[in-house]
Amino acid sequence: MTTHSPEARPGRLRRPLRTAAVAAAAVAPLVLSGLVAGAGAAPAGTAPSGTSARTTTYTPRVPFVARPLNPATTRDLRTYSATKRGGTDFKAACGTPVLAAHPGKAWVLSRPWAGPALVKITTTSGSLVTLYAYMRRATVTSGQLVTAGQQIGVVGHEGNATSCRLQLRVRSSGGRVVYNPTTWLNRYVGTPTPSRGLWGDEGFNVATFNMLGASHTAAGGNKASWPDYNVRLPKQIAMLEAAQVDVAGLQELQRKQRALFLKLAGKDWGIYPEDATADPENSIIYRRSAFTLLEGATFDVPYFNGNIRKMPYVLLQDNATGRTAYVANVHNPATTQRYPAQAKWRRKAEAIERQLVIDLRANARPVFLTGDFNERQKAFCAMTTGKLMISPDSIPSMQCAYPARYYWVDWIFAAGQSRFTTLSVDTSTRAKRLSDHPLVVARTHLAD
Known part of the structure; x- marks a missing residue:
């Protein structure tokens, strides 16, 4: 493993800057056209540029704000009163699952007015808090860290x-600002x-972004009619910049x-493997203004017909918070006419990748896994069973809680002290003949 000296840089969260070469290559509709994101427009100031846009065919419930109860089987009694500064009661059968309205950290309290299982979900100091009574x-x-849509209790x-009922309360600014939960849900779900x-x-x-190897668009390649890599790459970089990506696994x-x-x-991006003689096909890039590389290494994963490829993983330090996380990036073999019957090698690859996550989690740090899993x-x-990891659009599950209508083989997973707040899938890459895979971007947050 390559080790680098830590170089924490305190300060507020940075906004990415474009290089002159990238800015010249950017075009206005590069990211927004064909972007798939959560339903509804994001409130001003709550979502990073490039991770929220018009809704298309994929509108995941998670990780976006969710209703704590299924409105089809519950009734909002609209009991909120601004003078009493309370909450809204939802009538539902006792035993009905109650879901977290947003990601955060859960606290279980006991209060005479609320009962012995009052759950409070906090976000960050002085900001959003919800209570479930x-x-x-x-x-x-x-x-416990929770994500939006995760069960936190029962009515x-x-x-x-x-x-039998649930009372929801919504607060911010240390409790000084009180919201009507009905209005708040209608606005933010x-x-x-x-x-x-x-x-x-x-x-x-x-x-995560499969860049479409240069060999595919060269003469004799399976996409030889597409622009060559030197035409596509500046525009691909521009997409990463427009989406304000800070860390990416590239295949x-x-x-x-x-x-x-x-x-x-x-100048603006670091890359691992750093060694120019190493196999670069699976690389991790990170914005130098956002992260410092502390460690880097590779691990062996079977590719076509079991031939071993080196896949990278790194330990990065967030320059704004000093918090650290591992990021691994993989590419598992596809079953093709040239390489049939690759499923067994994908199973072996997934087992190795899962074990790497378990091993890295033993260091008590969050782990992110990106890749084209085919x-x-x-x-x-393979990655989420047993609550090992979550994707941006899933909740922790002992079984396989596969997110409905996720059509792609490009994944971002996280294990440990982190939760996602946005997800976008930019499918315009194919129409623009930049790649035959989408650019998948999620916003995540590290806990202490």
């Missing part, structure tokens, strides 16, 4: 409740959490592409 029991513990008839980050971290954007970054990437953007549900299940 009258519950029969909580299904989370104090200090009860506790405290001051006059029947399906949008990024309206808070100043999570746990004192304004967050960063992590991405199919062949040697010529790596050299051009460093020429165009190497698999949808099977890859998701």
Whole structure:
């Protein structure tokens, strides 16, 4: 493992800057056309540029603000009163699952008015807080990180409740600002959490992007009619800049592409593997203003017909918070006419990748895994079963809680002390003949 001296740089969250070469290559509709994001427009100041845009065919519920109860089986009694500064009661059958409206940290309290299982979900100091009262029991513990849509308890008839019901309260600014929960939900459901980050971290954007190797668009390649890599790459970099990506796992970054990437953007971006003689096809890039590379290494993963490829992982330090996280990037073999029957090698690759996450988690740091897995549900299940990891659009699950209608093989996963607040899938890359894979971007936040 390559080790670098830590170089923490205190300060507020940075906004990415473009290089002159990238700015010249950028065109206005580069990211927004074909972007798939959460339903609804994000409130001003709550979502990073490039991770929220018009809704298309994919509108995930998670990680965006969610209703705590299914409106089809519950009734909002609209009991909120501005003078009483309370909450809104939702009538529902006792035992009905109660879901977190947003990501954050859960605290289980007992209050006479609320009952013995009052759950409080906090975001960051002085920002959004929600409280869930009258519950029969909580299904989370104090200090547990939760994501939007995750079950936190069940409806009860506790405290001051006059029947089976849930009371939701919404606060901010240390409780000094009180919201009407009905109005708040109607405004924010399906949008990024309206808070100043999570746990004192304004967050960063992590991405996965298969760049489409230069050999594919060269003469004799399977996409020889597409523009060559030297035409595509400046526009691909511009997409990363427009989406304000801070860290990305890149697949199919062949040697010529790596050299051009460093020429165009190497001043602003670090890359691992750093050694120009190493296999660059699976690389991790990080914005130098956002992160410092502390360590880097590779691990062996079977590719076509079991041939071993070196896949990278790094330990990065966030320059704004000093917090650290591992990032690994992989590319598993596809089943093709030239390389049939590759499923067994994907299973072996997934097992190795899962074990790497377990091993890295032993260091008590968050772990992110990006990649082209050439698999949808099977890859998701391999990484998330047993609550090992989550994707931006999923909740922790012992079984395989595959997110409905996620059509792509390009994944971002996280394990440990982090939660996502946005997800976008930019599918315009194919129409622009830049890549046959989308640019997937999610905003994440690190906890202490």
